[in-house]
Amino acid sequence: MARYHKTGKNIVTQNTPKRTNNFLNNLLGFTALAGMMLATAQTSVAQSDAEDAKPDSTVLEEITVTAQKRQQNLQDVGIAISAFTGAMLDRMGVTQSYEVADLTPGVHISGNLAGQNTQFTIRGVTQNDFNDIVESPNAVYLDEGYIAIAQAQSFATFDIDRVEILKGPQGTLFGRNATGGLVHYISRQPTFDEVKGYVDATVGIYDTPANAQSYEVTGALNIPMSDKLAARFAVKYRNHEGYLKNNYPAGQFGGSPGAGAGANLGDDDTFSARSTFLFQPNEDLSIRLSGNYSTSNLATGPYQSKPTIAVFENVNGAPELVNVIDVAAGETRASIAPDGSDFGSDLDNDGIFGLNDPDDAFLTSRFGTGTDFFGYLDPDGADFTTSSDFAFQNQGSIDTYGVNLNIGWDINENTTLTAITDFKDYKKLLFIDVDAAPVNQTGNFASVDATSFTQEIRLNGEGERTRWVAGLFYLNIDNESHNGLKFPVGSVVPGAPFDLSSVAKLKTNSYSAFGQVEYDLSDKLTFITGIRLIREEKDYDFLQGIFFTQSSLEIDQGTPFQIGPLFNGPGGSPSSFLSKTSNTLWAGNIQLDYRPNDDLLVFASLKRGVKAGSFNAQLAGGAPVPDLVNAIPYKEEVLYSYELGFKKTFADGRARFNGNFFYYDYNDYQAFLFTGVSGLVVNADARYVGADFELQVMPVQGLLAQFSGSWIDAKLSNVPLRIGGPVRRDLQPTYTPKFQFSGLLRYEWEAFGGMMSILGDGSWSDSFFYNLRNFDADKFGSYFLVNARLGWTNEDETLEVALQARNLTDARAGTQGFDLATLCGCNEVAYRAPRWFGFNVKVNY
Numbered sequence: 001m002a003r004y005h006k007t008g009k010n011i012v013t014q015n016t017p018k019r020t021n022n023f024l025n026n027l028l029g030f031t032a033l034a035g036m037m038l039a040t041a042q043t044s045v046a047q048s049d050a051e052d053a054k055p056d057s058t059v060l061e062e063i064t065v066t067a068q069k070r071q072q073n074l075q076d077v078g079i080a081i082s083a084f085t086g087a088m089l090d091r092m093g094v095t096q097s098y099e100v101a102d103l104t105p106g107v108h109i110s111g112n113l114a115g116q117n118t119q120f121t122i123r124g125v126t127q128n129d130f131n132d133i134v135e136s137p138n139a140v141y142l143d144e145g146y147i148a149i150a151q152a153q154s155f156a157t158f159d160i161d162r163v164e165i166l167k168g169p170q171g172t173l174f175g176r177n178a179t180g181g182l183v184h185y186i187s188r189q190p191t192f193d194e195v196k197g198y199v200d201a202t203v204g205i206y207d208t209p210a211n212a213q214s215y216e217v218t219g220a221l222n223i224p225m226s227d228k229l230a231a232r233f234a235v236k237y238r239n240h241e242g243y244l245k246n247n248y249p250a251g252q253f254g255g256s257p258g259a260g261a262g263a264n265l266g267d268d269d270t271f272s273a274r275s276t277f278l279f280q281p282n283e284d285l286s287i288r289l290s291g292n293y294s295t296s297n298l299a300t301g302p303y304q305s306k307p308t309i310a311v312f313e314n315v316n317g318a319p320e321l322v323n324v325i326d327v328a329a330g331e332t333r334a335s336i337a338p339d340g341s342d343f344g345s346d347l348d349n350d351g352i353f354g355l356n357d358p359d360d361a362f363l364t365s366r367f368g369t370g371t372d373f374f375g376y377l378d379p380d381g382a383d384f385t386t387s388s389d390f391a392f393q394n395q396g397s398i399d400t401y402g403v404n405l406n407i408g409w410d411i412n413e414n415t416t417l418t419a420i421t422d423f424k425d426y427k428k429l430l431f432i433d434v435d436a437a438p439v440n441q442t443g444n445f446a447s448v449d450a451t452s453f454t455q456e457i458r459l460n461g462e463g464e465r466t467r468w469v470a471g472l473f474y475l476n477i478d479n480e481s482h483n484g485l486k487f488p489v490g491s492v493v494p495g496a497p498f499d500l501s502s503v504a505k506l507k508t509n510s511y512s513a514f515g516q517v518e519y520d521l522s523d524k525l526t527f528i529t530g531i532r533l534i535r536e537e538k539d540y541d542f543l544q545g546i547f548f549t550q551s552s553l554e555i556d557q558g559t560p561f562q563i564g565p566l567f568n569g570p571g572g573s574p575s576s577f578l579s580k581t582s583n584t585l586w587a588g589n590i591q592l593d594y595r596p597n598d599d600l601l602v603f604a605s606l607k608r609g610v611k612a613g614s615f616n617a618q619l620a621g622g623a624p625v626p627d628l629v630n631a632i633p634y635k636e637e638v639l640y641s642y643e644l645g646f647k648k649t650f651a652d653g654r655a656r657f658n659g660n661f662f663y664y665d666y667n668d669y670q671a672f673l674f675t676g677v678s679g680l681v682v683n684a685d686a687r688y689v690g691a692d693f694e695l696q697v698m699p700v701q702g703l704l705a706q707f708s709g710s711w712i713d714a715k716l717s718n719v720p721l722r723i724g725g726p727v728r729r730d731l732q733p734t735y736t737p738k739f740q741f742s743g744l745l746r747y748e749w750e751a752f753g754g755m756m757s758i759l760g761d762g763s764w765s766d767s768f769f770y771n772l773r774n775f776d777a778d779k780f781g782s783y784f785l786v787n788a789r790l791g792w793t794n795e796d797e798t799l800e801v802a803l804q805a806r807n808l809t810d811a812r813a814g815t816q817g818f819d820l821a822t823l824c825g826c827n828e829v830a831y832r833a834p835r836w837f838g839f840n841v842k843v844n845y
Contacts, residue, residue, distance in 0.1 A: 059653040078593045078603030080167040080660040086160035102763045105692040105710035110735035114301030114830035117151040124714040124736035125180025129672045131617045132448035132481040133506045139182040145422035148452035159220045159234035161188045169609025171587030172530035179609040190230035190278040197221035204838025206243040208384040214240030235273045242267040244302045250387045253374040254440030255490020258552040263393040265302035284410040298396040301432035303828040308777045308821040310335040324775040324821040329370040346822040349676045373825035376437040382812040390433035390443040399427045415461040426450045435824035443486040450479040470515040477508040501556040504617035505541040528591040536612045542577040599649040609639040619678040640665040655697040664688035688714040709741040737766035754794040762786045770817040780814025800842040810835040
């Protein structure tokens with residue numbers, strides 16, 4: 001009989017005679033997702049039992065999560081949670097971290113760089129600033145290690161045991177940047193039973209004119225080195241060719257930006273590796289050391305162009321930009337003046353248009369009808385053929401590595417001490433073609449060189465009627481970001497080649513103490529309360545400069561020259577904007593859980609979430625120069641969340657129905673306002689109201705069904721259409737569909753000496769804005785994505801083969817976009833990958 005220490009994250013399961021994993025093994029016999037699990041895949045955190053166990057396929061399996069820093073059944077936790085097993089993710093073809101958003105009601109994606117950097121949006125809480133000094137309001141963790149750089153939230157998933165998605169503020173136990181929620185990936189851990197592993201290979205092809213092929217190989221090996229030491233090694237290699245066919249030099253305007261211009265876009269060449277060592281010198285102590293490494297080479301980001309036109313109206317006697325619309329077929333005006341005439345362009349992004357600015361005077365109308373400023377119109381619209389000049393193979397790179405040390409000590413039967421040390425190093429250099437066209441105008445580069453270090457020490461304990469956790473946390477981030485506009489050789493911009501770069505250096509130190517206690521008022525009623533106190537210190541150094549360079553593949557070389565009257569340092573060099581801040585913040589929660597019976601939980605909560613204030617690192621332009629100094633800092637955001645939820649199990653364990661209703665009262669929400677070619681974070685109050693639900697049912701043996709959905713009505717108040725502008729509006733947050741629905745059906749049956757299975761899943765998203773100003777052209781339409789899989793597994797589960805299809809209906813699902821109507825007469829937009837067919841083989845040994 002196993003004995004469980006339930007107090008901490010590092011739970012020890014004691015069995016005789018076999019030693020098992022101290023950190024995770026009391027998950028044996030459970031799966032990480034009922035709603036979307038495969039009926040044949042019962043998982044546990046101990047990988048050996050995850051591979052060997054066979055569930056009772058007549059009922060839904062129990063789900064174990066660690067949302068409150070201890071092991072609990074999902075149905076006993078008063079938080080809106082979705083959880084997925086690694087096996088389920090593999091069989092649904094999930095290969096990137098952000099793809100779990102399609103499976104989760106109320107979760108969407110945002111980001112930039114045409115999907116090469118993608119972040120989570122949870123219940124409308126998002127931050128799509130493209131500068132890497134920004135932290136996301138939705139925290140992402142890997143094995144309890146915080147991923148501090150927002151742009152690092154997109155990574156290749158491999159050898160994952162499970163992922164947990166928590167919706168709503170989680171700041172009490174997880175920190176100041178979990179305002180909207182968090183996503184936690186837990187990798188598979190070493191076990192002491194036997195040497196075993198697997199090799200998983202997939203080949204496929206994208207259904208586009210590029211006929212791009214894809215290859216992916218994942219392998220893992222578990223090695224018990226003794227009865228006290230075990231190791232697990234995992235690697236993944238992913239290579240797919242560019243699926244966006246590039247017809248450059250078709251439509252070329254201006255000179256070539258360099259050798260190799262016009263490459264196909266949308267490729268990926270990534271190698272990732274992880275090693276984990278588990279040392280258990282005795283039954284009370286567990287020491288786990290892991291390291292991870294990943295390197296990627298990518299072409300220029302796969303943006304496409306659509307023609308748009310800016311609309312002006314007179315406000316207080318002066319023309320103001322009030323809307324952007326799609327260009328009509330016969331349109332030749334560069335922009336629309338208040339009187340309906342051609343208002344010209346703003347090629348130098350200084351806010352002065354047409355004949356009123358000598359730099360813009362040469363372009364006062366479009367070079368074509370129904371095109372962008374320079375006569376370009378995408379040959380097939382949202383389909384996957386384009387013509388882009390600033391498009392180079394292997395132009396971008398991402399390199400990350402990290403080390404994580406997790407020590408768990410059972411002090412006694414009721415108390416566990418856990419210490420987690422985590423270090424990560426991030427390096428990135430990525431590029432996009434700003435106008436996404438064969439016009440040699442400008443590119444954009446985004447570079448980061450950053451490190452993060454975290455240390456958490458916590459105690460978990462329990463008494464007769466109480467469970468509690470208390471701890472200390474330290475975070476250090478040292479971040480240098482270079483983000484700018486590249487005007488290449490041959491650019492139509494006078495003075496090219498040069499880089500217009502914003503260089504930001506931000507150092508953050510954060511100290512916090514936290515605690516939470518659960519007290520059983522009765523057998524049915526539990527009171528929960530917690531608080532986290534935070535001390536945040538930031539040191540910021542920012543400059544903008546002109547750097548002369550001859551290369552389209554390198555950035556801001558040489559000594560910068562001053563730009564603009566704000567930066568007027570001596571000797572022609574730019575002066576820095578320098579600032580230091582030190583603030584005290586707090587997050588907390590109060591909650592009641594009511595259990596009238598074993599199959600129903602009803603909960604009500606009030607939570608306060610907080611995200612620290614910080615600094616903008618805007619590109620030159622996009623805001624009047626006199627307002628820049630005041631616009632660089634922005635305040636912390638504070639969220640008060642009111643939530644009512646329930647979790648119901650019925651039909652003798654064959655069905656579950658979970659639902660949540662929430663109201664968010666936001667003070668100083670940090671919203672990203674993009675104007676011209678630049679953006680700044682501004683503070684605005686906001687109100688959200690919404691609901692989400694998940695229904696899982698197994699009506700007959702072998703058949704699993706799920707349906708989930710979400711609704712949100714969100715509004716930001718009194719947002720300016722530009723910094724310092726006279727027009728303010730109530731607006732919807734970006735990347736926030738009002739409705740989302742998803743569903744899954746899976747059926748398995750005995751066939752050919754093994755088990756056949758067929759799986760289909762679909763997700764529908766309502767339309768959403770990708771620019772905070774909510775202009776008509778800055779909106780993606782609704783879409784419906786469908787995936788399918790037909791698989792067979794032999795009797796001893798050593799061989800699996802499958803045919804797979806993703807985006808089966810070849811939907812054009814918009815992901816990211818930016819409004820550049822005044823710069824190029826266009827918006828740059830990106831879409832989910834096109835229809836893909838693949839064949840998968842997995843060998844377990």
